[in-house]
Amino acid sequence: MRRHKLLFFAALLCGFSGVVSAGPITYDVTVNTSSITGTAGSLDFNFNPGPLVTQAASVQILNFMSNGSLVNCAANVQTFCNTGDVSGTLPATLTFNNDTAFNDYFDDFTFGTTISFDVSVYGPALSAPNGTATSGSTFAFSMFSDADGTIPALTTDTVDGFAFTVGVNLNGSTTVTPFSSETNVSTPEPGTFVLLGTALACVGVLRLRRP
């Protein structure tokens, strides 16, 4: 009986692996800013819905680290650091929700040699696509060599100034579009430890099924 219970729970966990992998998708981002070290520029992050029917999704910016200097927001100098449904202040976690049209975080920044952070994308649009939404959502990160955010830096996208974007697709997947050779956006890691646990459970199932 105990053996059957173990088998049942291991099989259940094993079967849920596909669902779990559709949860938060996290990208590790590293930017080599050594060519503009010392520049008094700015950073911009935004995450917005589309113009049609959009399902709820969120983005978190985690583990922001740099040897550059965030200028204003942490000191509460700017009143427009957060626009729309954005909470938090860098270098602490930022959380963006796509329930308003324009969700943006902007701060002046004196560049050092590197910036790194994680972008975690999650919510019903990823974990349970409803099949009725007709718009995705898009996250965009940009760097500028001026404090007003008008002169793009470290990007080939001189028209719009994006370093990279992450699109949330209608099927729950995400798509990264890079525009910066100095910016490395890693492949997503959907819950590494959960996947490891799931793999071990699957091994357990195989062993228990042996006579």
Next chain:
Amino acid sequence: VFQLTGTGFLPSSTLLGGSQIAVTSSGLAYSRVSQTFNGAVTITNISNSTIVGPFQIVLYSLTAGATLMNATGAFGEWSYVTVPAAGSLAPGQSASVTVELKNPSNATINFTPMTYSGSFN
């Protein structure tokens, strides 16, 4: 063949129905450089037969105050874009066009996409 429209006689174009074409879009990323919200609108042939283009997407009832900056032209009072490089769409085939929308109020941008096959000029 010409058809009568609100703006006069135009070369033939046909409004494609919901059983023929599905319209979806990406999210709208905001550019501080161009001060526009940028995304892509995708049309997919969901019928069982090929639909001959070119294809025009009219942004019907676009939010007041919002402007389609890369419009091909106007169809009545609404802007439209031509889907590039889409001569025809086989069943299941898709094609996309970028949209660049200026909206000084940063309020929600909405429109009803109306897809036409044929040309407006």
